[in-house]
Amino acid sequence: MKNITFRKSLTAAAVAASLGFPALAVAQDAQEDSSAEQVERIQVTGSRIKRVDLEGASPVQVITAEDFNEQGRVSVADALRNVTANSFGSFIPSSGSSAQSQSTVSLLGAGSDRTLILLDGKRMAGSPSLGGASVNLSSIPMAAIERIEILKDGASAVYGSDAIAGVINIILKKDYEGASFSVQVGRPEADGADTRQLSFSTGITSDKGSITFVYDHQERGAIFDKAREYTAPSMEDTNGDGLISIYDETVGISYYGATLENPDGGLAASAICGDLTANVDGFVGVLDQGSALGGVGGGEVCGFAYAGVSANQASTNRDSVMTSAQYDINENLELFARGMFSRNDSFGRYAPPAAPWDGVPADSEHNSFGEPVDGYFRWHEIGNRDGEVTDYQQDYMVGLRGYFGETAEWEVSYHKARLDYRSVGRYYLSYAGLYTNEYFDIPLGSEEGVDNMRSTIYTENVNDFEHISAGIGWSFGELSGGLIQHYFGGEFYDQEFASKYDAQSEAGLIGGSAGNSAVGQRDTTAFFYEASLPVTDQINVSAAYRWDDYSDFGSQGTPSVKAEYRPNEDLLIRASWSEGFRAPSLSELLASTSFSATFATDYVACRDNGIAAADCPERQFDNLIESNKNLGPEESTYINVGAVYSGIDNLSIKVDYFDLEVDNVISEITVQSLINAEYGGVLDQLESNYPGVQLNRAPDGSVEGDVITRSENGSFLSRKGFDVDVEYGIESDYGLFEVGLVTTYLTETGEDVYFGGPTQDFTNGPGTPEWRSQLTLNYFVGDFSINWNTDAIASTAEDSVLDIADGNPENFRYAFSNHNGTYITHNLNLVYDAGNIGRFNIGARNLFDKGVIKDDAGFWVDDTLYNAGHIGREFYAGYSIDF
Structure with a gap:
């Protein structure tokens, strides 16, 4: 029979082991003696200083490889998409673009470029298909992961740019002994999105070190529009x-x-x-x-009827290899290294x-x-357009770690990543070919005419990333609570980004496609210092400061202060304050002007034609999007106050309040922003403040020509709310029951109504739920386990209408109405452990076949929040064995 305390202490041991330091029987010590003298110090995401306790001043949620299996998650992206703190706004593979192979996560719905992704504590390179600003989770092999730590706090003072809404640290397997093999297949009841997974892991350890090897294969099929009644034409x-x-x-x-x-x-x-x-x-x-x-x-x-042939969700097919090694050169010096390579192929189709x-x-x-x-x-x-994307990703790291004196530990490492993402689009329209046909009177429908008009487009997106880091931690000075811990270090980053389109696309001679090239380079030098001060046995205060200097836009300093108060061994009260920043991406700074057919609601035209705002439909506008070399950094403040209680056996309760505000937000002055500003009578002022941005109307009131937009500093963003995490276990003669409930509750989702205009709380608006909750129920008895997982998303509004009843643009608000119900999906996983024969599992994702959300007209509300309903009920079966 399993034991809750033992399982948690094993997690502590895994944390220590993953960082390459001796665990010293952490699990045993955690049960026998909780004193600092007997328990190995460990490093937790959010601080570079090792500590005794897993719980500190900042909340950290841990998802283990065992949790992945129990919840029946398909991939890293799938697991993180369902984390409650990933409130909304993440990206899934969508057919028909160079980004169709991408998956992202957006903590607190603040944007994927404000969520920092780490791999073994080191910054991951951003996807070149996403402008180098966001990490593509589809590139990470699930079988190589030991656990994921999610820091729900600002951390720019420790990690630098992008750590505004939180940090996700993906910890890979190390010190693996033996071999394992696993395979799983899944099939939705509806057509499309079939899954196949296969992995193999092996490793050896000795007194001098270890080496681990992992191969992982994952694939998911495409979903075609015609395969679902609500997307079929x-x-x-x-x-x-x-x-x-x-x-x-x-x-x-x-x-x-x-x-x-x-x-x-x-x-x-x-x-x-x-x-x-x-x-x-x-x-x-x-x-x-x-x-x-x-x-x-x-x-x-x-x-x-384009939906008769198009795919709305692209297929993905990924192969990954990861190897890590550690070697003790002597008792005070350790070599560590890691290599990871992945290839992800994706297919999408357009009409x-x-x-x-x-x-x-x-x-x-x-x-x-x-x-x-x-x-x-x-x-x-010409024929249907097929998009084929191939992502190559290489990631290597090597370093030395050592110890000297009684307390000092140092580390130096070199990290290099190359992301080479290539996209080919077949059967696009060549305007040069069309003009040739017209000039020479070649019939458009003839074989010669069609051949002249067919064009293949090509995009090559590359991000080269080099990272050198060094740091040292030591103890110096003493307070009544113990030794003062210090950490000082520095980092150097070099990034070269290039997004290159074929010449015909850049020249605007391709129909059915858009895009323009961007090339840039930047380097960053950073220094950081952190101190942990045990003021008393009950109170610990830590502070950090980091200074980053960018070669393109200047420097930024970010501080943080955190405090922990433990009135007794069962209660922790914590608080933190930190400043953060996000550097503008190279694509935001340097991309060439590109064309987009942008959807927006023209409230001005509807008003002038006597159409009520509530009946004003969306439509597409020709949109030229410019870059802006004068962008500066966003700046944020994050406050967290919370408590952790564990005074009842096998019960843990965590409650945290968060308050995030971001100023000088880098945001595009969108077509909708310009229309909203015009609707409020302030368009001239907005265009005057940002010369070059423009929206023109013809005499009949229709939008004339291209709407010109670009990104600027000046918007505002806020997120306020609560995180609640409850875990409880019941041991009985009939087995072990585990219950977990995690909820993220937003009390404020603040953003601009139009760029630089009044702000509004968008909580409960379309695609912006007030809360997300995840319930896990696990039952273990003998060789069997039953795992039930429930994902719940709060009601959101179906309709959103701009309201300016009193005529004052400062009182602009979107009025929300017609709310959809709470969205709940259930997942079931049954496991039988047959010992030496292996482990068998069967299950169902979206067990009760919860469907998609539709509006009153019966149209599908296309939102990544409800993607489980789009896939439908999916049965799966798997087998694994350890040698």
Whole structure:
């Protein structure tokens, strides 16, 4: 029978072992003697100073490899996506872009670029497909992980940039003895997203050191739009007016089919729309223009059902190898090294390219106006667009660790990573080929014409990252509570980032694609100092300061102060205050201007056309996005106050209050920001403050030309709330019961209504839940275990409407209404340990087949929060054996 205390003390031993220091029977000492003289000091994420207690001034949540198995998680990204502190805003593999292989995590919903990811305590290089600012979790082999530590506190004073909303430290296996093999397959009831996993681990240890090797393979299939009833193409006259309005009354259908601009205003369907509908798969006939395209009646479009062929979730297929080694050169000097290589292949599909055709000739079969007009076409002759992404990631580290004197420990290391992400897109429209066909009168639908128009696009994203670090910890001075601990160190980073698009894409000669290159380099030098002062046996105060100097924008200093008070051995009261910062990414500083078809709600056009804000639909706008070489760092303040109680056997209760505020937030002045500012009468002021940013309107009130946007310092962000973590175990003659409940509750989710404008609490708004909770129930008896895991997400609003009733832009607010219910999914895992034969497990993710969230019109609310519902009920079975 298992014992709760023993399991927790084993975790302490694992922490010590993972850092390469002798565990000295931590598990045994933790049970027999809890005094500082008898228990090995360990290092916990958030501090470089080793300590006796796992619980300190900052809350740290630990997820072990055993937890992964018990919860039935598929990958590192899957496990972290379901952490309650990952409130909202993370990224999952989505078909159709160079970032379709990416997964991220966003603690407190503050953004993935404000969550620092560490690997064995060292900063991971950011994904070049995400501008080098965020880490791609899809690159991390799950089988190589021993545990993950999630620091729920600011930590720039220790780690530097990005540690604003918290830190995730991924600890890899070390000192592994023996060999193990595991395999698992999973199959959702609905089509798509099948999973396969296979891993092999082996290692040897001796008195002089150890070496560990891990191979990990993971794959998940794509989900096609047509495989789900709510994403499959459909259209219906829901309001009974005899017309079907594009976007308002359709799913998965675009006006980019065969649609022309009517010289008299509005849009018009191609003259051969009927023939296309009868003879070409995907065309659905003539539909009403509707208000979504900026007009109010009169216009028609020729629609195309792109969802009949497109994938909305990309497939992923990853192979990873990790090896780590440690060798004791002598009793005071240790060599350690690690190498990791991964390759991740991803496939996504889009419908044939959707691209404008400027100047459709007057004699074209599509054109009935007798003069050249512009059009919006689906170039079906070219074929479906396929996106193939291959991510190569190499990560190496080597270092020395030593000891001298009675208390001093030092470490120096060299860390290098190279991330080479390549994307190929097949069957895009070449405008050069289209113009060639027009010039030489080559029929567009002929074999020669199609060959001329077909184009393959290519993107190469590379991030080279080098990191040298050194530090020393020692004891000097004494207070009534014991010796004062010190740590001093320095780091040097060098980053070279390049995102290179093919020349035709950069020149704007590709239809159905967008993007521009960015190349840059920066180096960073940092020094940091930390001290832990045991004021009394009950009170410990620690302080840290870090200074970072960047080659491109300057320097930044960040302090922190933390305190612990232990009135007795069962209660810890803690508090922390820290400042943090985020450096602008190289892509934000240096990227070339790129084009995007950006969705926004044009409240101004709707108001001018008598359409209520609540009925104003989203639509796409042509958007040129500029970089900004003058960006400076964001600056943050994080306050945490909490308590930990463990006065009842096998019970632990943790409650923490957090308060995060970020000033000078680097944020894009989006199309929606500009529209909102115009709606409030302050657009001229905003454009004056940020010259070059612009939104222009034609005399008829429609947005004219490209909306020009860029990122600036000046927004505001805040997150306030509570973290509650309760664990309890019950030992009985009938087995061991374990209960765990973790909840993150947001009392404030503050952001700007428009850039630099008034702030609003967006809690309970669309995609912004007030709380997330995770309940785990484990039962162990004999060779069997039953593990039940429940993920719950609070109700969120379906509708969000800009409200400026009193006409004062300073009172801008989004009004939320029509809330969806609490979203709950259950996961079940059954395990039988057959000893030497191996371990068998079966289970179901999303056991009760909780579906996706739909709005009142029956449309899917596409949100990563509810991705379990999109995959559906998934059964899986696995087998593992240790040798």
